[in-house]
Amino acid sequence: MDFKFSNNLRRLAFGGDERVIAYRDGEPLNRTRLRADVLALYHSLRRSSEERVGVWLASGYDFLTVLLALALAGKKIVMPQNLQPQSAAELQPHIDALISDSPLDNLTCPQWQIRALALAGKESTENPPEVCFSRNVQLVLFTSGSTGEPAPIIKNLNDLEAELAALHGVWGAELDQRPVVSTVSHQHIYGLLHVILWPLARGAAFVDSVCHFPEPLAALAQAHPGAVLVSSPTHLARLPCSEPFVQASDNISVTFSSGGLLTADAAQAMESRCPAPLYEILGSTETGGVAWRRQSQSNVWQSLPGVEVSTTDAGLLQVSSAHLSNLPWFTMGDKAEMQADGRFELRGRADLIAKVEGKRLSLTELEQRLVEHVWVKEARAAVKRGRRDEVVIVASITHDAFEVIKHSGKRILNQGLREHLARYYEGPLLPRRWRFVEQLPRNSQGKLPQGDIVKLFEVTA
Template identity: 45%
Template sequence: MNTSVNVRDVVLAGGKQTLAWRSKTAINGDELRAQVLLLARALARLDAHSIALWLPDSYDFLAAFLALALAGKRIVLPHTLQAGASVQMAEHFDALLAYEPQPALTCPQYSPSELMARGLLEPEREYSCHNPVAITLFTSGSTGAPQPVHKTLQELEAEVAVLAHDFPSVGASPVIASVSHHHIYGLLHVLLWPLYRGAPFVVEPVQFPEDLIEQLSRYGPAVWVASPTHLARIPQSTVFVASAPLLLEVFSSGGLLSERAAAGLTAKLARSPVEVLGSTETGGVAWRRQSDSPRWRALHEVELAQSARGCLLVRSGHLNLPDAFEMGDKIAMLDGHGFELLGRVDTVVKVEGKRLSLTELEARLSESPLIDQARAAVVRGRRDEVGVVATLTEAGAQALERSGKHKLNTQLRHYLSGFFDRPLIPRRWRYLEHMPSNAQGKVLMADIVRCLEERHS
């Protein structure tokens, strides 16, 4: 695995260039370097080898991440610190770096301010920028139970090199983020790639249209790193159009951007966002811009093929495995340069002895003029029932208000009867203003099932 990217070299070089904006205050390379070195001196003295990092402030997170790398520690990145999940992940780390103590955990715990105070008492030392650094991330999977994924800093740096090769036009433009840096997508696109290319990132996250507009007016033209959940919601604001010209580029990952959302953004931005397909295990593997083509194309130095099950097979320089990795996405290989996604292989379920593709059901609903987004699941019980959580189009919302939920349910069930056998047609319906999503903007199956179990129909 060869890469010219070394983020430890970048931070130790320092400099006066602004690397982050926090509370409208610029933070430069020299300030980041000083904070990283203080933390690294203290971390190097700890007996703990595997240290979990949970800091919601993205600048503090970056400083601690780099300090852990310099100190030669294994970096463990929980995707949440909720009590139940953190206890499940605790076997993978022997210390925690967080702002506040976590009562559910029994390991030693440290805050950034405590470690920086300790670092002031430690002598300066030399650090290697080339020693391997192990990183453990977690994926929630379809059930929500955390599953460890082991990678290295060198693999992440190799992916940064790929992003720099494929998307050079973003340059040093500031980065505005709506996704969490605790996930590989946010870690790469919001922190490590901008650090490498000298692009400042804005620490405060964007969750509402007003946040985006304020940050674009202050820091734009800028790059917006978002998810399909954010891109289906925020651009609907009437004030979004005025700020749209200040968006140099938009990235999306964590799910598929619907054709309707892509078309709406194309109308406002003159082109749709760059969607990146990947996973915690593989990192990024392919990308597309729907205003150009619905096909996906491989990222630089990524080799794609089709497995015997019809799924996507991946080899890449930032996936350091001896064999190709089989993803859970079914594909149609079109040629050497592109493919189409056919849905997840694990979305085929059995209901009353009949096979149902939840992906197909969701796609059929999204074709309806009443449904904007739809996620389907099977609620297991004395009788298995298919359920749907959906957001409505303007026409759908008007139909719900005019005729009520029961009539809307009946109308959609009648529509689906043209495609599916009666036992496969949803019996439970939940209509929400926004899809339930995690900090990454990703819609998890466990949340969909939980929503449907709170039965209101």
């Protein structure tokens, strides 16, 4: 069945043919089903007075139907980071209603479930008016930034559609209608675009479940030969160590990674043990996708089509693009060095400056100094405020470092790293508390915000 790429998402919902767009527990869901589900939800939602509607659904297919129905109804679509109790309380001022799998006790706004909404609008079969397919619709996403405090980011549906066109301009021919399996959530912009919307736009299907472990991911790869894997550095660092996944990896045709930078070791391990090309996408909630690279070929980043990049006087990467319609330019928190051909190399994060006992400290530099030590793979620093300000560190350490802990104790590791840092810093700036791990803990967006680092030290170990 021939299919031509289209980034008009609402039109795609009304194709009404037998092409499969999702697999739920192995059951194929086609575009005829999608049209009926979206239409029922649209007729139910258009009658509601609530304008700002939050959406949190475990099913990618359900999320897609609700998003398209809300867009057709002209509602503002709000995508929370999560629905933990405190996050839900912080979400309340941003929404008039919430669509979720189960109600929350601490929200006072109306809460709807998808089956009840669909049932309420099922009897109406009239298509939406023509204006519903073209008017611009706002989406609200949230980013934790460097502090951990959620900040709303306003985007338009047109921005997402423009980004789909940019992605398809680079990989459309390579991906064609290959199915998608994923380890990332559709609740955030990377998963939303790569797992749900881009497959819909190119006539491909996605698997309606998120795989957090290698074994079920291997089974899905075998069930969907030629699959595109959408993942993150956290998962890709572990997958090459899983024999079941490696044995099934011939079924993976392309791998994408975003949500953070993939280490050179992890990229090499993936491409050496799993034959699929591995592409990294650089971007953020604010900017969407900015650039891409394939580390096995080059460490240099290439901008996506329609994206302009340059650097500020301070050497920070700044971005302008067709899918960044609200701002002419956005300055990112990454240092970059431009090349003559317009490509660029990243030179680390912008300095995160903190005051500790009246002294100025670059947490970014401190992290880099730690990584220079043979025991440390990655490190993140923060300042825990209290009666006495303390620099705290969470570090991903090597096998040799764990052997030091096993045979000599954690105190010896602490002391060795403090002595290393004492070559550069005065005593008050040296870390006082440490957490050592195999992999840095990251949230569902692949980030480790400052606030989350401090929380690791709020309970005494």
